[in-house]
Amino acid sequence: MREPRRIATAAAVVLFAAPLTVLVIQAFAEVWRYPALLPQQFGLRGFRVAFAEGDAAAAVSNSLEVALLSTGLAVLIAWPAARSLAATRGRWHGAVLLLLALPLLVPPFATGTGLTEWFIRLGLAGTRAGLVLAHLTVVLPYVLLVLTSAFSPRVVELEEMARSLGTPPLRRLVFVTVPSVRAVLTAAFLLGFLVSWSQYGTSLVVGAGLPMLPLTLLPFIGSDPTVAAALSLMFLVPAILALVLASRATRETL
Numbered sequence: 001m002r003e004p005r006r007i008a009t010a011a012a013v014v015l016f017a018a019p020l021t022v023l024v025i026q027a028f029a030e031v032w033r034y035p036a037l038l039p040q041q042f043g044l045r046g047f048r049v050a051f052a053e054g055d056a057a058a059a060v061s062n063s064l065e066v067a068l069l070s071t072g073l074a075v076l077i078a079w080p081a082a083r084s085l086a087a088t089r090g091r092w093h094g095a096v097l098l099l100l101a102l103p104l105l106v107p108p109f110a111t112g113t114g115l116t117e118w119f120i121r122l123g124l125a126g127t128r129a130g131l132v133l134a135h136l137t138v139v140l141p142y143v144l145l146v147l148t149s150a151f152s153p154r155v156v157e158l159e160e161m162a163r164s165l166g167t168p169p170l171r172r173l174v175f176v177t178v179p180s181v182r183a184v185l186t187a188a189f190l191l192g193f194l195v196s197w198s199q200y201g202t203s204l205v206v207g208a209g210l211p212m213l214p215l216t217l218l219p220f221i222g223s224d225p226t227v228a229a230a231l232s233l234m235f236l237v238p239a240i241l242a243l244v245l246a247s248r249a250t251r252e253t254l
Helices: 002-027 045-052 056-087 093-105 108-122 128-148 153-164 169-180 182-197 201-207 213-223 225-253
Strands: 029-031
Touching (some): 002 029, 045 056, 056 128, 056 182, 056 213, 093 128, 201 213, 213 225
């Protein structure tokens, strides 16, 4: 039983590590002439060009800021909604969840196009505030659907026990509710962050030229693979960190 599991784990590691290894080699390749298997010279040209011509510093800063703000707002909005959905598991519960999931079927580019007209009227097009709101419309359904699973009957029972012992609402939230749902809350935040971090269509339409990492990456894919690989590594770092943090939070909860 253990042998097939080890083989499957090794295969998964190879499938993940192989393309990542190629990406790292390409990102640090200074000179790589065909048909050589490996670069003749390594260096940081890809990163230098990315920061000099691709405006990578501003793109990373803007992407981080928008992702953190939109995900934070999504968690604040989704928290009470998720509690209400978890508490009312009636005959229409599944239909309500399906309705909430419908925005996930709409392409982000279409969502951004629909929002742009309103944002132009409100003076939000091409601003960070506009991008945060646009990303929020995409991130919120993901965060809400994940958070709904956090408020199980066990969590409600723990809250009721704390209430019966006279624990104030704020202390109940900090010392009972949040620790009980920490793993799911962490997963919801990280998922929302990654959804916002990877937004291309919404950022392109609503951002109106504001540097964002997905927009900075795309032009180099066909013109300079080394710069594209360097930007891709920057793009992957938060995803890998999110995976590590989510795994750690799950292990601590278990």
